[in-house]
Amino acid sequence: MVDMTNKRLSVAPMIDWTTTDYRYYARLFNPKVYLYTEMISTGALIHGNRARHLRFSKREQPIVLQLGGADIDEMTQCAQFAQQHGYDEVNINVGCPSDRVQHNRIGACLMAEPDTVAGLVKHMQAAVDIPVTVKHRIGIDDFDSYEFMQQFVQTVAESGCTRFIVHARTAWLQGLSPKQNREIPPLRYDDVYRLKQDFPQLDIEINGGIDSLADIQTHLQHIDGVMIGRAFYHNPYLLAEANSLWGGSIPKRAEILDQLYPYLEEQIAQGEALPTMARHYLGLFQGLNGARKWRQALSGKPNLTLDDIKRAADEVLQLNPAA
Template sequence: MMDWTDSWCRRFHRLLTRRALLYTEMVHANAVIHGDRDRLLGHVSAEHPLALQLGGSDHDTLARAARIAAERGFDEINLNVGCPSDRVQSGTFGACLMAQPEQVARMVRAMQDAVDVPVTVKHRIGIDEQDSEADLRHFVETVARGGCRHFIVHARKAWLQGLSPKDNRDIPPLDYERVFRLKAEFPELTIVLNGGLDDVRVAHGYLERVDGVMFGRLAYHQPWVLAEVDRLFFDETGGVTREAVLQGLIDMAREMRATGVPLARLTRHVLGLFHGEPGARQWRRILTEGAHRADAGPELIERAAEPCLRVCA
């Protein structure tokens, strides 16, 4: 998610689930080639398994960016063909590429030829008036001929004109059944459901009809739901505790202090850790008010967590 899922966010989420595949925010292929790679592609080993999400429309440029990403250790390269923002459209990438499935197929083939890790595609169920099941079927079938075997499907269409990116996440109705039918029609492909998933247990039930589910805003705003993922989806025993997660955050805060990284770069991602629990308001207030101080460090996280842990105990 743009401007959200940076390395500090992913390191926090990894404290909650060891097994889920984490994704970066979308990075344009040109930026990977010409920009600050340490900033754009930087990550630590603890974040794996980790996928880089790329945007772009030129197959040679995407292939070069994918090769750079693979050399940097990413476990998957994901091509975004679902973002509807004006900025993305002006660059002729994102959701508008659903109107050009043959081009997407060429892009996928070029990326696959450049790397040994999986290349996947994330897309919508349709765009504008091109939103019939036949249109969706044609898109997936064409891109699959280009070599893609793994599709992440946001179960909403996108209106490229007239709706903001935020409205495109909420106004077009969800149609999970269309994604389920897509999987039934292409059983040989991996189809992952995305969009509006707001209950981890309910989403787990969808695995009877698709191969996987992707959480976005739910995982960000209510991150504790990720603590159920390893048990529900991977049959892991045991589980994570809030105390263990807090200790991980404190360790990260110590690292940030030692390396001169402002604590706010971490705390903005963890405000929802106690969502719905007693003490959550104090947690958010203390972190929000204190994280921007120059001397903010692990002590702030400990102080913010005290009201929550007293209630949980």
């Protein structure tokens, strides 16, 4: 058993996926994990519907706002927004390889500009009391040596950052889509372990290709935290199983649904669209009898009702009494 006293398990930021509706749902499976927003650009917060972008239920805490940006004044202002809205932490995205963030010289591009990232951390931390952390890749394009990442971390750490979340792949900014960048560049977990050895005073988390409780336990023997994205999203019951890391009980799916229904009723009353929320719940019964029928019941139904969801869930639960 891993001692979780100073360890962390997190749900990764995923654009269009880690919305407040998903995060509330994820929290029902596990009270300990850190939940991240999707990456939100500084422009969206400064010029867009800030209240909607930043809304969350208090039950989602601990919660981290991930920011996409590179302008010191804008990032500092958005860090202040995060603190004002009650976020527990703010994270700088230095890992996203999409064309959009490349065009704006943010995301993974910033790995080539450690002084810029250090400046962001310094000014943001001076403006807020909550931690400012960095999520980055091992490298970008041909700048993929361990020494390149080590120098990046050293420079940013000198500005006061103490937590680094490392996606254990290089980002290839030319020729690969964001999806391919999550799958094709090889995983280099040993480089992340080495980073912890070289910077024992820092909190180092690992991300990328982790999809089982056994994987989590293995990584936590070497570093301070594990971040998982798509595996948690597509198989949320892995979040429930992870309660065992803290010696906690594992909730049944029926118990999770009993807590989810009142939330959905509340959101519907506030004008939120049930089909939009329900898309996050397709993986609830993954691997069980009736899982496909459950997904079909929730998908592509513009007139989906809460009774439809309850009826579909009851059918699957009857097939899986122990679920």
